[in-house]
Amino acid sequence: MRLSHALIPTLKQTPAEAQIASHRLMLRAGLVRQTAAGIYAWLPAGWRVLQNISRIVREEQDRAGAQEMLMPTLQTADLWRESGRYDAYGPEMLRIRDRHERDLLYGPTNEEMITDLARSAIQSYRELPQILYHIQWKFRDEVRPRFGVMRGREFLMKDAYSFDVDYEGALVSYRRMMLAYLRTFQRLGLRAIPMLADTGPIGGDLSHEFIVLAPTGESQVFYDSDFETFDFEKSEFRYDDPSDLERLHALINGYYAATSEKHDEARWEQVPAARRREGRGIEVGQIFYFGRKYSDPMKFGVAGPNGTMITPEMGSYGIGVSRLVGAIIEASHDEAGIIWPDSVAPFRAAILNLRVGEATCDHLAETLYAKFAGAALLDDRDERAGAKFADADLMGHPWQIIVGPKSAAAGRVELKRRGTGERFDLSLDDALARLL
Numbered sequence: 430m431r432l433s434h435a436l437i438p439t440l441k442q443t444p445a446e447a448q449i450a451s452h453r454l455m456l457r458a459g460l461v462r463q464t465a466a467g468i469y470a471w472l473p474a475g476w477r478v479l480q481n482i483s484r485i486v487r488e489e490q491d492r493a494g495a496q497e498m499l500m501p502t503l504q505t506a507d508l509w510r511e512s513g514r515y516d517a518y519g520p521e522m523l524r525i526r527d528r529h530e531r532d533l534l535y536g537p538t539n540e541e542m543i544t545d546l547a548r549s550a551i552q553s554y555r556e557l558p559q560i561l562y563h564i565q566w567k568f569r570d571e572v573r574p575r576f577g578v579m580r581g582r583e584f585l586m587k588d589a590y591s592f593d594v595d596y597e598g599a600l601v602s603y604r605r606m607m608l609a610y611l612r613t614f615q616r617l618g619l620r621a622i623p624m625l626a627d628t629g630p631i632g633g634d635l636s637h638e639f640i641v642l643a644p645t646g647e648s649q650v651f652y653d654s655d656f657e658t659f660d661f662e663k664s665e666f667r668y669d670d671p672s673d674l675e676r677l678h679a680l681i682n683g684y685y686a687a688t689s690e691k692h693d694e695a696r697w698e699q700v701p702a703a704r705r706r707e708g709r710g711i712e713v714g715q716i717f718y719f720g721r722k723y724s725d726p727m728k729f730g731v732a733g734p735n736g737t738m739i740t741p742e743m744g745s746y747g748i749g750v751s752r753l754v755g756a757i758i759e760a761s762h763d764e765a766g767i768i769w770p771d772s773v774a775p776f777r778a779a780i781l782n783l784r785v786g787e788a789t790c791d792h793l794a795e796t797l798y799a800k801f802a803g804a805a806l807l808d809d810r811d812e813r814a815g816a817k818f819a820d821a822d823l824m825g826h827p828w829q830i831i832v833g834p835k836s837a838a839a840g841r842v843e844l845k846r847r848g849t850g851e852r853f854d855l856s857l858d859d860a861l862a863r864l865l
């Protein structure tokens with residue numbers, strides 16, 4: 430993308446309405462624009478980040494054996510009347526009426542719809558287990574939308590749903606998602622700690638929230654920092670081995686981690702003081718086992734062995750894909766701007782042509798730009814060098830490739846690593862070899 434002709438409207442001034450760093454930086458870096466309270470348009474650079482996050486989420490869901498599908502945003506009220514949640518959900522639900530006076534709603538979540546689809550398509554216990562997911566926009570009419578995309582009204586979520594014949598099977602599905610989540614967040618450059626969460630009227634201990642530590646987070650959290658040293662991406666836990674997954678669950682239960690309802694002062698005292706981390710956190714995902722909460726009232730049964738009927742056991746598993754953009758920035762920024770982890774950055778590098786119109790600089794910058802085949806942003810604006818440096822730092826590209834007249838004459842460029850500030854003076858070929 431050429432910055433001279435891109436809709437990446439960076440701002441020098443800090444927007445007055447933004448209270449936290451990620452919100453300020455998302456607006457200043459030209460990633461999003463608010464179009465109504467809690468509703469955002471994703472501009473080209475922001476959309477690339479959102480797609481990168483979605484891709485990683487998708488790859489890890491697929492690896493865990495979940496099947497991707499797509500359900501609509503609009504749902505009929507009748508489905509929610511069946512489960513009893515239509516009245517219970519309250520004013521957070523956006524209710525709509527069509528021209529035939531039929532009640533619809535913009536989905537805040539999809540348990541009812543997936544249960545309806547499953548009951549019409551799955552007949553026998555032999556077809557189970559299954560895990561289905563989609564990445565789709567949700568609407569919740571939050572009383573106080575705030576912090577930009579972190580608490581929006583319209584937001585992008587990955588939600589998955591599991592169906593099993595019994596509790597043991599449901600536990601395996603739950604643990605698969607647990608592993609997939611740990612791997613997903615690690616690939617996104619985050620440390621998201623699984624914490625026991627409230628299960629509401631269902632009871633049991635089977636809900637975890639995944640929380641990223643950040644001073645601006647909405648939840649108060651306590652955890653054992655030893656958990657942070659575990660490498661889930663490289664770990665050998667296997668999705669198809671229930672005993673491996675059981676070990677994973679035990680490992681997680683072995684570390685202390687809890688939000689303030691769930692906090693147990695006595696257990697906390699037993700964690701060595703140097704390992705106690707206490708602060709605020711952002712919920713980026715939640716996994717939930719809820720048994721027959723929907724399959725029962727919605728009369729979803731499958732034929733079991735010997736002609737018996739079985740009511741499937743279910744779980745649901747959410748990741749806040751658009752909230753993650755804010756959470757990643759909260760966890761990774763400095764005074765000058767965003768510091769994107771390589772895996773989600775909108776562009777792998779920015780090529781800063783410091784003397785646009787000068788033949789050698791133009792030639793070198795264009796040659797580099799062509800090699801990146803769309804993965805780099807070319808700053809070809811007729812601007813001062815200082816403005817280009819400031820914008821590149823603000824936008825947070827992992828690498829900056831600086832093409833200045835002196836070094837260009839010698840066929841060399843300067844590389845700057847955004848995260849560390851390290852600089853390297855390299856030939857064009859060496860620079861390319863390093864980055865591509």
Ligand code: ATP
Nearest residue numbers: 578579580581584586712713714715747748749752
């Ligand atoms: P919260 O407690 O933050 O309101 P929740 O527990 O109601 O969230 P879930 O139903 O667990 O949310 O949804 C799954 C994920 O969707 C959450 O972990 C969060 O990352 C994301 N999410 C929920 N509400 C919002 C929102 N208003 N804006 C952006 N992301 C959201």
Ligand code: MG
Nearest residue numbers: 638712714715
């Ligand atoms: Mg939640």
